[in-house]
Amino acid sequence: MGFSKKIAQDEARRCPQCAVATCLPGCPLGIDIPGFIRLLREGDNNLALERIKKENPFPSICGRICPAPCEEACVFYSDGHPIAIRSLERFAADFGAVKSEKAAATPRGKKVAIIGSGPSGMSAAYYLAKMNFSVTIFEAAHEPGGLLRYAIPEFRLPQKVLDEQFSLLRSLGVEIQTDVVLGRTMMIDEIFMRGYSALLLAIGASLPVFSDLPGSSLAGVYYDKEFLYRLHAFNKEDAQQAARQQRIGGTKTVVLGRGEAAFDAARLSLRLGSEVHLVFEGFEEQSGVSDDVLKESREEGLEIHSMRPLEMVGDERGFVEGVKCRKLDIVDSKGGLALEASNEEPIILEAQTVIIANGQRPNNFLKQALPQLKWDEDGSLWANEQTGMTSMEKVFGAGSVMTAGGSVVEAIAGGKAAAQKIIQYLGQS
Amino acid sequence: MHKIIHKQVIAQDIKKIDIIAPAIASKALPGQFVMVTPTKEDHNIPMTIVDSDERRSMISLIVHEIGPASRKLGELSIGESLYQMVGPLGKPAQMDKYGVVICVATGIGAAQILPICRGLKKKGNKVIGIIGAKSKKVLMLESQMRVVCDEIFITTNDGSYERRGLATGILRELLDKYTVQRVYAIGSVEMMQAASQMTKEKNIPLRVTLNPHMVNGLGMCGSCRVRINGQAQLACVDGPEFDGHMVDYQDLSQRMNAMESEQWENQILPIDPKRTGFAGLVKSLWGSAKK
Numbered sequence: 001m002g003f004s005k006k007i008a009q010d011e012a013r014r015c016p017q018c019a020v021a022t023c024l025p026g027c028p029l030g031i032d033i034p035g036f037i038r039l040l041r042e043g044d045n046n047l048a049l050e051r052i053k054k055e056n057p058f059p060s061i062c063g064r065i066c067p068a069p070c071e072e073a074c075v076f077y078s079d080g081h082p083i084a085i086r087s088l089e090r091f092a093a094d095f096g097a098v099k100s101e102k103a104a105a106t107p108r109g110k111k112v113a114i115i116g117s118g119p120s121g122m123s124a125a126y127y128l129a130k131m132n133f134s135v136t137i138f139e140a141a142h143e144p145g146g147l148l149r150y151a152i153p154e155f156r157l158p159q160k161v162l163d164e165q166f167s168l169l170r171s172l173g174v175e176i177q178t179d180v181v182l183g184r185t186m187m188i189d190e191i192f193m194r195g196y197s198a199l200l201l202a203i204g205a206s207l208p209v210f211s212d213l214p215g216s217s218l219a220g221v222y223y224d225k226e227f228l229y230r231l232h233a234f235n236k237e238d239a240q241q242a243a244r245q246q247r248i249g250g251t252k253t254v255v256l257g258r259g260e261a262a263f264d265a266a267r268l269s270l271r272l273g274s275e276v277h278l279v280f281e282g283f284e285e286q287s288g289v290s291d292d293v294l295k296e297s298r299e300e301g302l303e304i305h306s307m308r309p310l311e312m313v314g315d316e317r318g319f320v321e322g323v324k325c326r327k328l329d330i331v332d333s334k335g336g337l338a339l340e341a342s343n344e345e346p347i348i349l350e351a352q353t354v355i356i357a358n359g360q361r362p363n364n365f366l367k368q369a370l371p372q373l374k375w376d377e378d379g380s381l382w383a384n385e386q387t388g389m390t391s392m393e394k395v396f397g398a399g400s401v402m403t404a405g406g407s408v409v410e411a412i413a414g415g416k417a418a419a420q421k422i423i424q425y426l427g428q429s
Numbered sequence: 430m431h432k433i434i435h436k437q438v439i440a441q442d443i444k445k446i447d448i449i450a451p452a453i454a455s456k457a458l459p460g461q462f463v464m465v466t467p468t469k470e471d472h473n474i475p476m477t478i479v480d481s482d483e484r485r486s487m488i489s490l491i492v493h494e495i496g497p498a499s500r501k502l503g504e505l506s507i508g509e510s511l512y513q514m515v516g517p518l519g520k521p522a523q524m525d526k527y528g529v530v531i532c533v534a535t536g537i538g539a540a541q542i543l544p545i546c547r548g549l550k551k552k553g554n555k556v557i558g559i560i561g562a563k564s565k566k567v568l569m570l571e572s573q574m575r576v577v578c579d580e581i582f583i584t585t586n587d588g589s590y591e592r593r594g595l596a597t598g599i600l601r602e603l604l605d606k607y608t609v610q611r612v613y614a615i616g617s618v619e620m621m622q623a624a625s626q627m628t629k630e631k632n633i634p635l636r637v638t639l640n641p642h643m644v645n646g647l648g649m650c651g652s653c654r655v656r657i658n659g660q661a662q663l664a665c666v667d668g669p670e671f672d673g674h675m676v677d678y679q680d681l682s683q684r685m686n687a688m689e690s691e692q693w694e695n696q697i698l699p700i701d702p703k704r705t706g707f708a709g710l711v712k713s714l715w716g717s718a719k720k
Contacts, residue, residue: 140647142466142513150649179515181647184461185452208651210661217654217680219687226650318683363648364666368520 003084008091012041015083018075023085026073028413029062031055033070033085040088049096052089057126057168058412060161061119063090065152066409067260067290086292101130101172110426113138113196115182118146119408120399121202122165123415124422129172131423136196137169138180146204148408151228151261153268183369188395198394198422201381202415205360205400211256215312216356220320222248224261224357231268248272254279254323254349256309257357259288260407263297265355270300277303277349279325281339306339310346312354322348362401370395380404388421396422431511434487440569442494443537444503445479451486453478453516459548460522460541460638460670464646465490466513467502474498475643475665477541478517491540491569518646522548522670523636527610530554531603532578533624535561535596535616539570541638542615546577549613555579557603561596561616565589597623609633614673618685622678635673639664641684656680 003011015037023033031052039048052059066086074082112128114121117139125135143149145162166176180186182203191199208223215221222230230248253269255262258280269276278297280287283306287294298304307325315321326346328339361379374382374391381397383390390397398418399411406414435447453463457478466473474496480489494503505511522545530549534542539560550556558578562568564587575581582599583591592599597620603609604627614624615638628635641664644652648666655664656677662668 140515142515150645179513181515181518184517185456185515206647206649207663207666210651210654217656217683217687219683221687223651226644226652229645229650230652318686364663365648368666 002094003087003091005091005095008040008088008095009043011084011088012037015041016075022075023070023073023083026070027055028069028410029056029416031070031089036092037083037085037088040092045092045096046098047096048092050098052092053098056089056412057123057416058119058165059089059093061148061157061165062409062412063087063093064157064161065260067407068292069407069409071290086290101168110134110198111136111194111196112198112200112422112426113191114200114202116140116146116202116204116399117144117166117176117178118202118204118399119148119411120204120415120418121146121200122169123412124200124202124398124419125169125174125415126172127416127419128422129169129174131419132173133423133426134173134175136175136177138182138186139176139178140181142178144176144178147206147225150232151225151264153228153231153264155267155271156264181365183365188370192394197426198396200396200398200418200422201366201390201401202398202418203363203366203401204411205362205403205405207361207363208356209358209361211356211358213256213309213311213356215314215320218312218314218320218354219318220352221312221354221356224255224257224265224355225360227265227355228261228268248353251275252349252351253277253353253355254351255355255357256280256323257355257359258282258286259357259359260293261360262355262357263287263289263293263302265357266302267297267300269353269355270297270302274353275303276301277305277351279305279307279309279323279349281308281328282306283337283339305349307347308341313348320351320354322350323354324348360400360405362404366401378404387425388418389425396425431514433505433507433509433511436505436507439491441566442503443567443569444492444494445489446492446502446505447487447489448511448514449486450488450514450516453514454481454486454488455483457481457488457517458521459524459544461517461519462646462669463488463490463514463516464518464643465502465511467498467505467511469512471498471501471512472644473513473646474502475518475640475646476502477544479540479543480547491537493537493540515646519665519669520667522613522638524548524552526553528554529557529607529609530611530613531557531559531600531609532613533559533561533596533600533616533620534614535620536563536567538615538617538638539568539574541640542613543570543573543577545613545615545638546574550577550579554610557607557609558582559584559596559599559603561586561620562590563587596620597627600624601627604628604631604633611636612673613637618678618682621673621676625673625676625678629674636670637673637676638670639668639676639681641681642687655684 021034036048036051068086071082076082111134114137117137128135253274253276255266255278310324327342329342331340399414432449437445462477464473476490492503494500556578558581612635621637641653644650646665653664654661658675
């Protein structure tokens with residue numbers, strides 16, 4: 001929820017302005033957190049926003065969906081009431097105004113191509129355009145935004161906010177070409193033939209990690225991104241109708257997995273009027289989302305269980321009926337408390353829809369398009385740490401493709417770092 | 430962009446449309462497909478590129494009007510433009526000079542096998558085509574296949590045209606008669622499974638093109654997952670053509686079945702907006718009180 005002016009100021013006053021700020025190292029982008037909170041306290045929203053924008057080009061996105069690692073680093077975190085840094089960032093972004101941003105005056109005459117318009121591509125484009133490189137983003141989907149557009153539900157990040165960020169990029173001179181697939185619609189040689197001096201791969205990690213649970217091929221079993229994409233792609237205005245048309249039905253839903261995507265899918269199901277159970281193996285702290293999300297989800301009626309899913313049970317027509325799970329016992333082990341499978345009979349959670357959220361990995365098409373690229377063992381793209389360059393000359397990488405997953409704020413930080421590496425490279429050559 | 434320049438009804442509920450798409454036409458290879466969104470209100474659907482002409486910068490699609498989006502696509506008239514089209518997607522079909530090749534297709538698969546036959550012929554193979562259709566009414570692309578293939582066999586299930594029977598029956602006869610280097614099969618799961626068994630016995634490589642339900646087409650959602658050699662792969666990125674002997678057909682039929690519209694008729698329990706939330710409760714109580 002967004003803060004009102006009064007609440008925001010009260011919250012900002014609560015910040016102790018530590019001499020050695022513990023929140024600072026928590027932010028991957030390195031935002032001057034105590035600094036902007038101090039400015040908010042003084043009531044200067046515009047200056048506060050300017051301070052944030054120094055390090056983060058998209059505070060209205062981060063202010064809504066950042067997992068807020070800074071709040072976990074706050075001195076008040078252990079008390080259970082850390083300063084609501086993310087909400088304050090959102091307040092500054094929503095109510096502050098900055099002078100219209102302009103690119104640097106001298107054109108450099110060098111062109112950079114970016115593949116993918118997700119958070120890392122956006123942030124790299126922003127920093128490159130600011131340094132007056134002519135930037136073109138090539139996006140495979142019809143609308144730019146990547147997973148921000150297709151996999152984050154409207155209630156968390158309104159499409160309008162995302163559109164505003166793209167009009168900012170366009171105003172900086174960034175060109176965005178959609179419906180272009182690297183290696184299919186356009187080959188890498190073509191990009192360099194068109195005069196681009198560098199190419200940034202910001203394709204993210206969009207491929208689901210497949211589950212090996214028996215029954216994952218049953219009707220009514222979806223992966224998290226599929227579920228979110230179906231509801232997004234079909235009908236933006238009316239999710240209820242979209243669900244009916246996309247044959248997502250049922251009154252009971254089970255979500256298997258943890259992390260932002262699992263909770264997004266679960267909360268969207270709740271909004272469709274379904275009874276939702278979220279199942280993962282682990283303690284609540286390992287849910288992979290911030291305490292706020294956990295609290296809000298509970299308030300919305302989400303039931304969270306710590307169980308081990310064993311298999312999905314289907315009927316004779318191949319529709320999922322439920323998920324067989326084994327309960328877990330808390331046992332005392334060497335390193336503290338641990339969970340262990342109990343000896344009780346497995347129980348069956350009834351469900352007509354099962355959503356699997358197993359994490360993400362980089363899309364295979366890049367391996368097909370550029371077979372000469374080198375990959376790390378964990379499935380992420382290899383790049384030289386110093387120059388940021390991949391195993392191909394003039395080709396760089398940024399965001400989730402480099403880390404095989406990660407949060408929005410990490411992707412934005414990755415794009416920013418890659419932009420600096422590219423500027424450094426093009427400055428030399 | 431993507432203007433329809435020609436449209437033709439080629440069988441019952443099946444239309445062929447030609448679309449201006451220079452970027453796609455210059456890259457498309459046999460076996461690849463495009464994702465099409467006919468109008469802004471529709472979702473996107475995969476369509477095999479049946480023909481591409483770089484000189485005239487157009488591609489041809491064959492539309493089987495079964496769902497709301499494909500019906501909408503079939504309804505668009507000449508001169509209108511598509512809302513969106515992206516492609517070519519998927520890996521192109523494996524193609525080389527092998528010698529004698531049999532291409533067998535049933536139903537809408539005929540539209541997918543035609544560009545493969547054409548490609549194989551160009552490479553210098555002897556191409557034998559088999560088309561299976563339910564009846565003469567839905568048989569399509571017969572003349573085009575006759576031009577491309579060296580020999581062609583047609584079967585209809587009801588015997589309304591040429592031979593009565595199944596495409597796999599002819600395949601068996603031909604496999605006994607000729608030395609065949611390779612078989613391509615596209616169509617129903619049962620047909621591909623039968624073809625897989627026959628070719629396995631004779632140790633002939635088989636390529637199959639799978640059509641699981643696709644949502645995104647770019648390898649993002651995982652809807653078109655199929656099991657190949659025990660591993661989950663995506664038809665949109667890793668396929669749609671796979672080694673026919675590696676495919677888990679049971680899993681495939683389950684996945685295909687999962688999205689069959691008739692299946693969902695009885696299954697779906699539509700989430701009733703009236704029943705949800707406090708406002709819904711009041712409304713439903715009010716409704717019952719009025720009765």
